[in-house]
Amino acid sequence: MPDQASSSRHATAENAGSETPARPTPRTDADGEAAAGRSLIEIDHVDFSYGSNQTLHDVSLEIEAKKVTAFIGPSGCGKSTLLRCLNRMNDLIDGARITRGAIRIHGVDIHRPEVDVIELRKRVGMVFQKSNPFPKSIYDNITYGLRIAGMRDKVKLDEIVEKSLRGAALWDEVKDRLHQSGLGLSGGQQQRLCIARAIAVEPDIILMDEPCSALDPIATAKVEELIHDLKRRFTIVIVTHNMQQAARVSDRTAFFYLGRLIEYDVTQKIFMNPSNPQTEAYVSGRFG
Numbered sequence: 001m002p003d004q005a006s007s008s009r010h011a012t013a014e015n016a017g018s019e020t021p022a023r024p025t026p027r028t029d030a031d032g033e034a035a036a037g038r039s040l041i042e043i044d045h046v047d048f049s050y051g052s053n054q055t056l057h058d059v060s061l062e063i064e065a066k067k068v069t070a071f072i073g074p075s076g077c078g079k080s081t082l083l084r085c086l087n088r089m090n091d092l093i094d095g096a097r098i099t100r101g102a103i104r105i106h107g108v109d110i111h112r113p114e115v116d117v118i119e120l121r122k123r124v125g126m127v128f129q130k131s132n133p134f135p136k137s138i139y140d141n142i143t144y145g146l147r148i149a150g151m152r153d154k155v156k157l158d159e160i161v162e163k164s165l166r167g168a169a170l171w172d173e174v175k176d177r178l179h180q181s182g183l184g185l186s187g188g189q190q191q192r193l194c195i196a197r198a199i200a201v202e203p204d205i206i207l208m209d210e211p212c213s214a215l216d217p218i219a220t221a222k223v224e225e226l227i228h229d230l231k232r233r234f235t236i237v238i239v240t241h242n243m244q245q246a247a248r249v250s251d252r253t254a255f256f257y258l259g260r261l262i263e264y265d266v267t268q269k270i271f272m273n274p275s276n277p278q279t280e281a282y283v284s285g286r287f288g
């Protein structure tokens with residue numbers, strides 16, 4: 001029977017002291033707390049409900065820093081719900097809440113009252129299924145969040161625009177039309193613009209919910225290649241219903257079914273030699 005005490009099992013020497021006093025916002029320590037392979041996000045016995053409808057049941061998993069973790073499973077199994085828990089996007093839905101368990105990032109429970117949600121969402125960025133650039137120029141799409149945060153230095157903003165667009169493998173395609181509308185780009189370019197916008201604020205973690213499902217195969221391949229590059233700098237959690245994509249881009253894969261985590265392991269193991277017969281049936285295409 002899991003209890004509160006079990007959560008201390010996950011504590012490491014680095015974060016054990018961070019429960020009291022709470023750091024209000026999760027941060028990367030200067031000494032490189034988010035080194036590759038270290039657990040960055042801890043999902044600890046989470047139950048989640050929309051009103052009276054329980055959607056997630058006792059989900060526990062630890063997500064490693066600077067890796068790509070994929071959530072797979074049939075439609076409606078709770079992948080997007082869990083993803084949205086990680087930056088509290090579900091707060092925006094009436095009656096939606098975690099009813100048991102906790103989510104910690106850098107050892108800090110993100111639901112503690114003193115956590116600044118705006119700051120949390122800066123640290124934990126998100127890219128959606130349907131690209132959603134603002135109806136603004138390419139340049140303004142990227143600087144929007146920074147300007148809201150009060151940045152006015154034009155030289156610095158120019159630098160960040162270039163760095164973010166290069167980071168999203170889009171710079172060469174748009175450098176001559178930075179002041180034209182982001183909506184004039186192709187679907188794949190728009191999605192990479194949204195990725196550029198997400199990385200402009202230097203998050204620790206990027207959540208991606210089926211980021212390629214509206215894209216053609218060539219645009220999909222570009223975004224997949226980009227994900228591969230981005231994990232050198234960011235921790236990425238991706239929801240995908242495309243199993244080949246999960247197999248191609250992720251280091252670890254979590255398979256969900258009916259709101260429960262069925263199996264979580266290195267991606268190759270999940271696809272080549274899963275331990276659970278339900279995972280086996282799903283990855284071999286027998287249901288879903």
Ligand code: ADP
Nearest residue numbers: 050055073074075076077078079080081082093
């Ligand atoms: P997936 O991303 O795996 O397809 P979701 O997390 O979107 O699954 O959905 C899990 C369950 O929660 C489904 O039964 C879905 O109908 C329900 N659900 C999702 N979003 C909402 C919402 N905003 N309000 C109520 N129920 C929801």
Ligand code: MG
Nearest residue numbers: 079080081239
């Ligand atoms: Mg979904």
